[in-house]
Amino acid sequence: MTRRTAAVALILAVAAGALAFRLPRLALRPLHCDEAVEAVKTGILFDTGVYRYDPHEYHGPTLHYATVPFLWLSGARSFADSSETTYRLVSVTFGVGLILLLLLVGDGLGWPAAAVAGALLAISPAMVFYHRYYIHEPLLVFFTAGAIGAGWRYARSGRLGWALAAGACLALMHATKETCVLAFAAMGLALAAKLAWRKLWGETIDLRGLLKARHLALAAAAAIAVSVTLFSSFFTHWRGPLDSILTYKSYLTRSGGAGAHDHPWHYYLGTLAYARYGRGAWWSEGLILALALVGFVAALWPRRSGERLTPLPRFLAFYTLFLTAIYAAIPYKTPWCALSFLHGMTLLAGLGAVTLVRRVPTHLLKAAVVLLLAAAGYHLASQAHRAALDRRFVCDYRNPYVYGHTTWDLLEVSRRAEQIAAVHPKGHAMVIKVIASDLDYWPLPFYLRRFPNVGYWDRLPADPDADFVIVSADLADALERRLRGEYFGETRGLRPRVLLRVYIRRDLWNAFIHRQAQAAPGG
């Protein structure tokens, strides 16, 4: 078996192993409000066949269109039938696909380095956690890796097919999330820096024959075709492609700062390096950061290390450096955005691990380094398990990957609605009114998806009475003054320190309690 065959087999095995962290109990954690928003948008597409790109919110269409086949396969007849698991399976698929894409760059990175990078991608806590999250990042990073991989294959082979694939991947990045422009900028800067670096070291640069104008034009055409197809909702909404460009006006404003998601420049790196909140466990992806640093040095100074590297590691080094710097510089930060540059770091970390082992002089020391890396890898994997599969941490504030997450308590609201529907003469057709300032009630629309008569308000309606009323805590007193009927009230959590009040029509509550008393031990 050649080294390449062994590495390919290892990458396939690692991809299969990655499922062990990503696939189990996908419905374990309540949906984050962003996940619910995307699921509801997908639900509208599934139920009505209509998708309209919104340039102000919700990002691009690929997540929604990619989910539809999963919903078909799940057997769901409508959005109301769908489950959290189906939506999150989309992210799992693209997350595992990210590892398989290493097959495109194995000869550029070095097959052993690609295999190690695959293992690190499989067990990185951030990767595992967000590959179980129904958001755009797993798709964005997948298409980014696809663009780099196809670009690399084109550089090696000069075949038109790879140019077209690279163009399509760039378009899919665009159609996934507006932050793709940050990756585009990092790629462009990395290519320029790579050439400058070669010139600095006196290497000859010959770009003739590397890019064929016809291929470039056809790749651009492929990119435009893919982007227009998706943003126009398959040629039914011609405003979409234009909005996909105009959207950057609102995103530029948002990224400028002074918002709820503003964090200092070191937020991402600090969180990845070491995080500990209160007396809880500590978390660190320091292994990946440290190995990425070694890989970065090895990529830029290969002659000093005696290694013969292809141009790809050098590109990856600059790309990761620029992308990390760009994300650090933008005040608007949410932790899942880190996946983009963490992907680059993980590839470099694979290179760094192999470099470390190669540089150590004796077999005994090499074995010691391998054992040490394996132990650190085990620690990383145990954190991934804790972050994604330990019920105590999956939405706990001490988990650094948890960000403004829905509390378990919110599930009690939908459970209560189901309980009351069970005693209501009209069942699920009972009337539910949800009233919350700034429409801050997500992810309730997902959890109340089986109730057809739900209304949502951002201020008190003239007639707030209903069978079941949910209100944000700040409007509760005003609501109580306006309610005419008799209600039973209880308080539930939406997110940490964000409370909701639930009012249940008294007769329905009494009927429910009567049923509960009969079901109770000795009842």
Add this chain to the structure above:
Amino acid sequence: MPSRLLVGAGLFVAGVLMWSLGCGAAQAGEDAKGDLEEVKFELPLPMFRGTPKELKFDEHIEKPSGKPRPAFLAPKGTKNVALKKPVTSSDDAPIIGELAQVTDGDKKGSDGSYVELGPGRQWVQIDLQEKYNIHALLVWHFHGEARIYHDVVVQVADDPDFITNVRTIYNNDYDNSSGLGIGKDLEYLESNEGRLMPCKDIVARYVRLYSKGSTANDMNHYTEVEVYATPAK
């Protein structure tokens, strides 16, 4: 004549009142000196004042009185028999702290004084190591901030598996969401005073306390549990 009658009746009523008050005082004095005496609880320092605005005191939640708790009378010789006694739990590996903290005598509302169990319904169980005549429990979940723990249910039994002679001392699960029956007791705001749960004619060896998260988060915390009892005859 009518005025004389009125004065006479007034004197009679006053006399009856004086007599009954005197008897009551004498009885209370006898209780204090005889079978019952006030149990002096050692309370930790308070960690917060007032109640946060966002907490609504529904009909199933007790509104804080703002006054110190009245004296608690119990048979002479009543003391905390849970101190340093072994503790087990539904969560074998607490996220924070150790189970021994439930009976270690440290009732402070600070970070290092509690054990934290996982989300959902969890329980801690104290083995008193022999049967006691239990007169009250005093429980602190976490009083570092204003919060209300849900589905607080306290049961006692004669065996560690809670199969034999299980009795419920306290239950504020108003909707049977924990599946132990609907409770009539009220939910309450945690404070440095702890929650006093008096009981009568309860002889048991094992005490189990359930909870199901709080208004603050989904976790379950136990700072201290005291069991005030006298040896069972």
